[in-house]
Amino acid sequence: MNASTKTEPAPTQAALPEMLTGAEIVVRALVDQGVTDIFGYPGGAVLPIYDALFHEPRLRHVLVRHEQGATHAAEGYARSTGKPGVVLVTSGPGATNAITGIVDALMDSIPMVVLTGQVPTHLIGSDAFQEADTVGITRACTKHNYLVKRIEDLAGVLHEAFHIATTGRPGPVLVDIPKDIQFASTTYAGKGGPQPHAYSPRVKGDPNRIHEAVELIAGAKRPLFYTGGGIINAGPKASALLREFQALTGAPVTSTLMGLGAFPASDPNWLGMVGMHGAYESNHAMHDCDVMVCLGARFDDRVTGRLDAFSPGSKKIHVDIDPSSINKNVRVDVGIVGDLANVLTDMIAAWKSARRRDDATLTPWRAQIDQWRAKKGFRYRPSETIIKPQYAIERLYALTRDKDVYITTEVGQHQMWAAQFFHFDEPNRWMTSGGLGTMGYGLPAAVGVQIAHPNSLVIDIAGEASVQMTMQEMSTAVQYNLPIKIFILNNEWMGMVRQWQQLLHGERYSHSYSDSLPDFVKLAEAYGGVGIHCDRPDELDAKIMQMIETPKPVIFDCRVEKAENCFPMIPSGKAHNEMILGEEVQDIGSVIDDAGRKLV
């Protein structure tokens, strides 16, 4: 983390602990935690902390334009580095504006520490100016939260907040600090002081269950790895172990939206994403496998589709660090609570300790998968006159393959196309809002990623509707010289809403069209960035190259086919093997029944 501060010997080892103000303790605790960057917005109730920041060169503060932007930037930072994202905002509206990103981080298990200012303790409960019951409001949307009412508790709480945010199933932890606590003084004992809770999540898997799981995998004729964001959260080591274990077992691999990159998309055993808009071969493999190995995924409804028809013939193994994820939506045969890097190490050892099956036993399964692959579920009708959104992503991928690239997305059709057509060979390269589905995530997330990786190519694959929700962060990108690329697939519609209205609501396009849109080129210029417009397929490559080569923030207004739908698709209330392909669609409305129509 912050090697320079750690290697220097403390000047006076045996000296008494220093007296510091609460605000200074906050800043010191951040430095002691190895934090180098924080995302925030000042206000009355955090002014003492901002004052302490003023004198602290080891912390870079990134001034966002809206507190929601700070939280998503922290998420992008965290997801792309494996380090916790840190947010600093003021009381009242500062805290409430941050809520969306806090919930997003909770849903996607992103380690994040949010520091909020609060009115002075003696004013709490008096409806003071910019007072909100921040801990009350965020109790349901944080992994844990604190209101610090005694200066003596502050350091312990801050260090524990980092511990809780980053261990076990990661998540957002909020510390609400009243202004008088920021001014009060006490001794600061560093990281080693007492912490309020006895929190120690289980990381080591039960050896008997691991043995059972390995036996099941060894006996499988149609095994499948179904991996999720948990692999990414368990660190690069877990991704490496997944690759090793896959090579030993020969099982094909699919992944949730959140897990893309843990297993290389260039590997022949990679099937593509699973779920509602996942690969045809992945979903059929999920349905027909005989042993499913779920690693750090949570059987989300976007993945399972119809539950009573979910992978009916398989024995299921589920490894997760969160005990409550096991048997929550789907009953599994072998549940293992533990950290994936730990459990995979043990699984590999158990596999190697016994003679294992002949790889040829998987030949029929591979042949079956090849048949599904031959369906080419992602194909679309190309056009020479209009840019197809899928084509735009394909070209973006092709033209950035040799680059050190990080992708963020907003939420909607473009997000699914990005997941389908942009391929990842490494973890931590793909930042998207999976659980909460937050439109407006991608642009500020790109800001966070670029802060962490200043020399990399960071692209927000966006929709014109989503990106306007947090467009103001373009100003942040310009201020910090962050050359993020906002690649907008502009179809003038809230595309996924339009798709559902077309397919499920009798083509009644209720309020999903934007009758007025900004001129994105001028908008980029107004912010001090660069705008690029493209509406012709034959110009696309050159303009994408122009975007890549521009050392400034770019908004790329890519005008695409307006009525393109995202396929393949498992309609609501359907099973994996009832997935529909693009060309099969005449009237999806007739395929989905009333019950399915009520689902989201």
Added chain:
Amino acid sequence: MTIEPPASAYDMTHAAESEQRATFAVVVDNEPGVLHRVVGLFAARGYNIESLTVAETDHSAHTSRITIVTSGTLEVLDQIRAQLGKMVSARDVRDVTRDPLGIERELALVKVLGTGADRAEALRVADIFRARVIDTTHESFVFELTGAPSKIDKFAELMRPLGLVEVSRTGVLSISRGVM
């Protein structure tokens, strides 16, 4: 193509499975908001709370004990237990109902108004249930009764025709037998 409705996470029900009651004893750090965390968890995930008691139980260790009576299918009860265990403030979660060593007790205060034969009968019933009279006037009794929740239900049922006007119950408390 026709599909049998309905099925998805959104309409996952356990209607076909039988629900059962369970009592969870949760030892938590005694800190502000901890009760809200537990109650909020139940509300957010749609679990029932049939009764709930909470009090500090170990001042030096700074712990409180929350006893919650809830109901659900076995799957839901497992989920409740896991969700409670996940709370940072929770030190220990026990399913007392499914623990053969578990004991559950509740205390009730029961007010009965009446005169004449009903009043005499109320006193007799109270005697059978080993309820104590802790307040009396010429027209009223307040009984104090401890026991399993079913015993208190039964007592109230018998008192109803005898002039029962008010019942106050603590909710269930629990502990395990023996040296554990």
